[in-house]
Amino acid sequence: MPDPFNPRHIAAVMPLFALVQGWQAVTQPPTAGFSRTDVVLDATEFVVGKEGLASLRSAVAARDPRALAAVEMLAANLEPILEMSRSICINLREAGRYQDLLAEADRLLLFAEATSRADRKIDAILLRATALRRLQDTQGAIAAYRLALATVSPDNTKVRSAALDNLANILTETGEYDEALKCYLDSEKHATDPRDRSTILVNRARLRHSLGDLSAARADLEASKAFLTQAVANPTAWGQIYDFDAQLTAQEGMLDKGLALALEAQTLLKEAGPQDRAVNAIIRADLQSRLDLRAASVAAFDEALALAEEAVASTINEASYRSGLAAALKRQLPPTDEVYRLFETALLMDSRGEPKQSQEYLAAALNRARKSGDALIALRVEMNWVALLQKLGQVPKAGAMGRDLRQQAMRYRLAYAEAGAIVSLSSLSDDGADNTIDSLFGYARARVLFAMHERHVAELGLDPARAAYETIDNGTLDNQLGKLAQRAGALERAVSFTRIAADKAMQSVPFEWITSNRLAGLLYLNRKLGRADDAAAAAARIRSLLSDARLRSRARLIACRAIGSDLLKDAPEQAEEFLRMAVDLAEDIRRNIKELSERAVVDRQYRDVYPKYAMLLRKAGKVTAAYEALQLGRGRALLDADPSRDGKPATLAEIQAAIPAGEYLVEFAIEQNGLAAYIVTSSGLDAIPVEGDVDALQTADFGDMRQRAARLLDTCRRSPLILDLIAQVSRRIPVGSRVLMVPDVGLHNLPLHITPVEGRPWCELASIGYLPAAAFLLVSTKMQASSVFVAGNSRGDLPAADVECDEVAALYGTSPFKKAECTRSRLEEVLEDGPLDIVHLAVHGRGNPRRGSQSSLMFATESGSTELVDIEALAERRWPARLVVLSGCSTGLGGLRDGRELVSVAGRILQSGAKAVVASLWSVGDENARVFMRAFHATLKDAPDQEKDYRTALDAGRAALAAGQASGGGKVRDGRDILPQDVAPQPVADALSDLDWASFVVVGDPRAACTV
Helix, strand or coil: CCCCCHHCHHHHHHHHHHHHHCCCCCCCCCCCCCCCHHHHHHHHHHHHHHHHHHHHHHHHCCHHHHHHHHHHHHHHHHHHHHHHHHHHHHHHHHHCCCCHHHHHHHHHHHHHHHHHHHHHHHHHHHHHHHHHHCCCCCCHHHHHHHHHHCCCCCHHHHHHHHHHHHHHHHHHHHCHHHHHHHHHHHHHCCCHHHHHHHHHHHHHHHHHCCCCCCHHHHHHHHHHHHHHHHHCCCHHHHHHHHHHHHHHHHCCCCCHHHHHHHHHHHHCCCCHHHHHHHHHHHHHHHHHHHHCCHHHHHHHHHHHHHHHHHHHCCCCCCCHHHHHHHHHHHCCCCCHHHHHHHHHHHHCCCCCCCCHHHHHHHHHHHHHHHHHHCCHHHHHHHHHHHHHHHHHHCCHHHHHHHHHHHHHHHHHHCHHHHHHHHHHHHHHHHCCCCCHHHHHHHHHHHHHHHHHHHHHHHHEEEEEEHHHHHCCCCCCHHEEEEEHHHHCCCHHHHHHHHHHHHHHHHHHCCCCCCHHHHHHHHHHHHHHCHHHHHHHHHHHHHHHHCCCCCCHHHHHHHHHHHHHHHHHCCCCCHHHHHHHHHHHHHHHHHHHCHHCCCCCCCHHCCHHHHHHHHHHHCCCCHHHHHHHHHHCCCCCCHHHCCHHHCCCCCEEEEEECCCCCCCEEEEEEEEECCCCCEEEEECCCEEEEEEEEEHHHHHCCCCCCHHHHHHHHHHHHHHHHHHHHHHHHCCCCCCEEEEECCCCCCHCCCCCHHCEEEEEEEEHHHHEECCCCHHHHHHHCCCCCCCEEEEEEECCHHHHHHHHHHHHHHHHCCCCCEEHEEEEHHHHHHHHHCCCEEEEEECCCCCCCCCHHHEEEEECCCHHHHHHHHHHCCCCCCCEEEEEEEECCCCCEEEEEEECCCEEEHHHHCCCCEEEEEEEECCHHHHHHHHHHHHHHHHHHCCHHHHHHHHHHHHHHHHHHHHCCCCCCCCCCCCCCCCCCCCCCCCCCCCCCHHHHHHHEECCCCCCCCCC
């Protein structure tokens, strides 16, 4: 690779050297302003040198004609250097040398400025964006693409379209889905070439597919095929399209057709590069597994991993990583340095379950390592910090630190640290939505880097102790590969990787939780494959650990959980004993944790223990103990907020005391082979178990989001499991009673209140509300409040919401804030002044079962636009209100966030202080919502204070719709559809259906406004 700044490569400017060196410095160059001359001078400093340049600057400042002529001559002769720099950039990009590309692109940008070459300036910015993206500096890449869009001329539609498409791809990766979709839409408008339009459309289809908008994804995909036909594309392009079509078709429920498309894509991709063939292989592995073609699935997975490694290896410059390691070893601190003591103490604190103290020592170690310039130990400390944050469930912080770790590792060319960062980031992604393809290439790169690092350590001749330290491997990558294989359906390969991971953990950290966890995974996988002997061997290894007093508490808990779960079916009495030990250990761990957020992490990590234990107790006839065991895993964060409870869970007696006489609490639990319902009254407890297929209930939330509500309704109306259970529950509850339901997390989004009982929806036989947990009754204290805040129609496109705000405000004698006045800041001011009796918001809402972080409400902005405010922003303030009414779409819909917890707008507002929330489980029509809310509030206002009950008001709203008071039709208050789409949202049917009246529910204390 030629050096563009070597004088022999710039012969064109050699005659200028004598002229430049001849100038005498007489004045200082100007420091203010910016001109083309300044840019030329900055650029030519690379080829002239600073001493001569200073003289030249002074002469230019004095307007010496010879100096000005020299600058023009120099600028004219920069053209050859400019083109050489561009060629070098392209070569560096093709070679995968992105750190070098970043530096060269900066030089190219300087030369382009000096020569006033707008086209090369855009080239430099885009090349810089490419380098930043490959170096994992996503924010830098986003900024670079935005700069390119601000710089490129409006008529250069091809570059503008490409920049928008690339920007959208990065925004999709960072979870900024709304902005990404806007960029894709804008990119398509500027594209003219059929091939480009096809690429943009399939990228947009992938985004919509990941969000569950399958019909919109299908429309984009078919349009992409049409443009690809026009472009007369090569087989590789068609193979890529067929691969995505296979995924989409499978999610549409046609597995056989999906596999046929993937096999056709395999043929089309025969001559393609390893990356495209790896994608095809992992798709085939998944589909073949789902069609029970196990051997073919394992073979396809192995093929995918090998091809992915081949693809990433071609982008790695091994020599640069070797020199990076050699340079870092020279800057390494001695083993006696204080940094190692700090680091080891941090690890010890973590193993003792003291994460706060561990992080303090990690911070001190990192600071010491960075100041000394020892990149090896600095990045090792940061790797462990990322792992600790991940274990604590602090996903955003772990992700940010992991990205910084990878950038630093790539900057220093340190393969071990980069591989560790990749594993951490990929595993964080695995915990959320399905990212099998991205994870495949991430783990493949990590494998290549680990192997390369081991070779370099051997070649550099380190002493045995240092070599062992620099290549330590506790099996984390193998464990993640096992999870990837399991997700792809290649269970036999998952067993292989998990066994390797368990063996490595046993050698390095035998008494830590990761060892127990991996052995538990090995036991589960072998049992699932029907390998009784291998499962028994894994169980024996776990039991051996349990017999060792050195096993740490969390590791012991995981081991007890694994053995107890394995014995559930064949030895329930033994299973009960192991699960009891697991429960006791979990409670001991909780008691020793002072930070409430860390207790919540324990609750999430081990929440499956309690329902299993409760099921065994129930089957043994210990119903009270079973119900109280269930409470150990529910609502603990609510109770922990009360210091006087000292972390104690809710008891049956406490819950019964909080239930008004004559009312019923029905709490559901998902069990191993069915459901159980616990019916609690102020003086009694009953349990009803029903066996059946639970998995079918939990899949109703997925598929095309636009048909989601209909699927949920159909599940409640047709599932034998739900029909049987609700029928038995309803027989124990008199008609006309008031009911509070606590659904299990897996049933959260199901409208159980519409389940038919003797031909009528259950909610017509009983007045029903929902609770996040029975413990909510223990913390729901009475709130004195009288003021009402009403706002809505923030986007100005919901005419019925406009009328609704007027009607509700008139009922309570207040003025509504509509359209441009419906802002987040106005709401926050009111909440700050609280408490309030009622907050009523008639705005666009949004929820997504796959992407809980997307849950949001739409408000107007002071600038005259609108913004979707997500759940975290909504929960930044307290919501001191007896009732919050969310008259918008999907505000009660729970979605997974980071693969760890179910979140919704309604749930976060409850957690932030509201006593009760009225919310919707799916999309609602504008006019139907108006009629519902008018009847709801009229009923609530007219009720005597001692009889106010939000459930009764909810029944009145449903009755108003059933009586035909709504005109039907109109817009949908769905924040998902605020952007132009090729597939229009489903219209609101004129005929009343369950979709119209069943969406709204009340969550929380339904008697929060009652004076009794």
